[in-house]
Amino acid sequence: MRRIIVWFRRDLRLADNPALLAALDEDAEILPAWIDTRDDEGDWPPGEASQWWLHHSLEALGNALGRRGSRLIVRGGPAMAAIRDLVAETGADAVFWNRLYEPHAVARDSEIKRWLNDQDLTVRSFSASLLVEPWRVATDADKPYRVFSPFWRKAKKQIAARPPTAAPDTLRGPSDWPASLSLADLKLLPTMDWADGFGSHWTPGEAGGHAALEQFIEAALGEYATAREVPAVAGSSKLSPHLHFGELSPDQVWSAVASHLPVAGNDAEHYLRELGWREFAHHVLYHFPETPSRPLNDRYADFPWRKDHGDMLGAWQQGRTGLPIVDAGMRQLWQTGWMHNRVRMIVASLLVKNIRAPWQAGAHWFWDTLVDADLASNTLGWQWAAGCGADAAPYFRIFNPVRQGEKFDAQGSYVRRWVPELAKMPDKWIHQPWAAPEKVLAQAGITLGRDYPRPVIDLARSRDEALTALKALST
Numbered sequence: 416m417r418r419i420i421v422w423f424r425r426d427l428r429l430a431d432n433p434a435l436l437a438a439l440d441e442d443a444e445i446l447p448a449w450i451d452t453r454d455d456e457g458d459w460p461p462g463e464a465s466q467w468w469l470h471h472s473l474e475a476l477g478n479a480l481g482r483r484g485s486r487l488i489v490r491g492g493p494a495m496a497a498i499r500d501l502v503a504e505t506g507a508d509a510v511f512w513n514r515l516y517e518p519h520a521v522a523r524d525s526e527i528k529r530w531l532n533d534q535d536l537t538v539r540s541f542s543a544s545l546l547v548e549p550w551r552v553a554t555d556a557d558k559p560y561r562v563f564s565p566f567w568r569k570a571k572k573q574i575a576a577r578p579p580t581a582a583p584d585t586l587r588g589p590s591d592w593p594a595s596l597s598l599a600d601l602k603l604l605p606t607m608d609w610a611d612g613f614g615s616h617w618t619p620g621e622a623g624g625h626a627a628l629e630q631f632i633e634a635a636l637g638e639y640a641t642a643r644e645v646p647a648v649a650g651s652s653k654l655s656p657h658l659h660f661g662e663l664s665p666d667q668v669w670s671a672v673a674s675h676l677p678v679a680g681n682d683a684e685h686y687l688r689e690l691g692w693r694e695f696a697h698h699v700l701y702h703f704p705e706t707p708s709r710p711l712n713d714r715y716a717d718f719p720w721r722k723d724h725g726d727m728l729g730a731w732q733q734g735r736t737g738l739p740i741v742d743a744g745m746r747q748l749w750q751t752g753w754m755h756n757r758v759r760m761i762v763a764s765l766l767v768k769n770i771r772a773p774w775q776a777g778a779h780w781f782w783d784t785l786v787d788a789d790l791a792s793n794t795l796g797w798q799w800a801a802g803c804g805a806d807a808a809p810y811f812r813i814f815n816p817v818r819q820g821e822k823f824d825a826q827g828s829y830v831r832r833w834v835p836e837l838a839k840m841p842d843k844w845i846h847q848p849w850a851a852p853e854k855v856l857a858q859a860g861i862t863l864g865r866d867y868p869r870p871v872i873d874l875a876r877s878r879d880e881a882l883t884a885l886k887a888l889s890t
Contacts, residue, residue, distance in 0.1 A: 462783035475620025513543035624657035715803035
């Protein structure tokens, strides 16, 4: 009887999993395997928040396999050595996996595929984490897209609606299972206790992903277009970590949301467009693999970053900038592993355009602290904020955190939740406490510089300095 290794990667689900489904179609014993590839991932091994999620997602996957009479084989990396060992130990004659698109993964997988072919073993890979793979969309000049809207118009035409497949009830495995590491052996959980509170905000795993999708559709989809901009309300889907780790497939999410188009209308369309941005991010990264470290627009490689930004970068990371909505976002990130998307734009703008710290510094901090850290989306987002990437914000767009707070957190509810020392500040002053009369500060129990910091930077002056630097690049 044939033996097929199904190599799980960022597709930690049993339902709608093309590689697993293809193996089930064979008359074969299935060996589900996961390999610790952190040593294969160059400058971007998963950060600590992602590792927390991965630990719990693998635990959920192992339990789900166990309920179906199977198990998850866990091996250390690098991947090539692990695959060779598994093939030798099990006598497997085929390896199936679902494709990844990051530069290091493409190179690694190509090498492994060549080795398997050289051994006359069957190797098959499948599309499972994107709606439209990056090479399937090109401009009329056969070039990759750098602007989202024309990309999405063309990509959307290629999305074939299909009903997602269900998880199998049972999986046939071998009678002689190979050895496996335990999850504890991988040491994925942070050694510091900063991630201990994540569990009250998230349920990693396939079941948690489906529960989150159902909750979003029932409670938030109908007002998504407007509520998603308000950080104090539960208007976001918060599906990004489930999509990144493949606990949900994009087809499952697309199908579920699209089925509500007759009643949710513009709100459902708006969310599907957000899925399109995820597709665009992977399109850009695949075609421009240098962008995690270098700007897509080469002109910005010489941008004059502030040399003495270190202290301000530290204040930004700690949520101690003295700018309330920025501090609220950074503390939400530290405590939950996630930040509201509108606030992500605000904090990024402050870092790269007011503080003028390199966008790469922000990208690395997000990479380590976000449970949904995704190389494609993280890179696109930070280059957008810096004005140097695909479909980037114009160089002159510099978010004012006071005005943004007053517009999107008018009652200060978001700030009061995450910056509790400002809880007693009146709405009028909560987004700029440094401008409040002394009497107002005293009544709120605030002494600036003691209870809450003064702003680390002058917003007006730093804006002018950034515009001067940016205009010099644009000429």
